[in-house]
Amino acid sequence: MPAAALTIGLLIASNVFxxxxWYGHLKFRAAPLLTxxxxxxxxxxxxxxxxxxxxRIGxxxxxAxxxxxxxxxxxxxxxxxxxVTYLKESLGWNHVAGFTLIAAGAFFIFHKW
Structure with a gap:
């Protein structure tokens, strides 16, 4: 498997965890903080x-x-x-706009100048 594909696949899996x-516990507000x-x-x-x-692979x-x-x-x-799926929160236009600006930043990082 190419290093780029393996890197991206591992990063996707790691991000799910x-x-x-970071946020899964928000549905369990009654659970003790230490837990x-x-x-x-x-x-x-x-x-x-x-x-x-x-x-390391990527x-x-x-x-970097x-x-x-x-x-x-x-x-x-x-x-x-x-x-959207786990916390049942909606994304507004401002979230989409912010994510779009971050994607634009990615363009500048990867573009060969």
């Missing part, structure tokens, strides 16, 4: 098992700024899906 670690912190750390462990190899095919940009675009994409 990261998003649940949700420990559960989040446990979930984040799996995020790191995917994220660290993704960056570095060289991508530079490109890896970070890929990560941020994936993060926002995964979060948007998570927010």
């Amino acid at each position: 990261m998003t649940f670690a 949700v912190i420990l559960v989040s750390w446990g979930i984040a462990f799996f995020e790191y098992l995917l994220q660290v190899p993704a960056n 570095y060289g095919t991508f530079n 700024a490109q890896l970070k940009t890929i990560q941020e675009v994936i993060t926002l994409s995964v979060f948007a899906i998570f927010s």
Whole structure:
């Protein structure tokens, strides 16, 4: 599998874990804070098992700024899906506009000048 595809696939998977670690507990507001912190750390462990190899594999095919940009675009994409499907929150025009501006930033990072 090409390094770029493997990197992006691992980053997508890691972001699913990261998003649940950071925001999944919001549906469990009655759970004690220490409990949700420990559960989040446990979930984040799996995020790191995917994220660290993704960056290690991808570095060289991508530079560090490109890896970070890929990560941020994936993060926002995964979060948007998570927010709508899991948290049942809607995305407004302002969210779409903000995400579009971030995607425009990705263009500048990857464009050969």
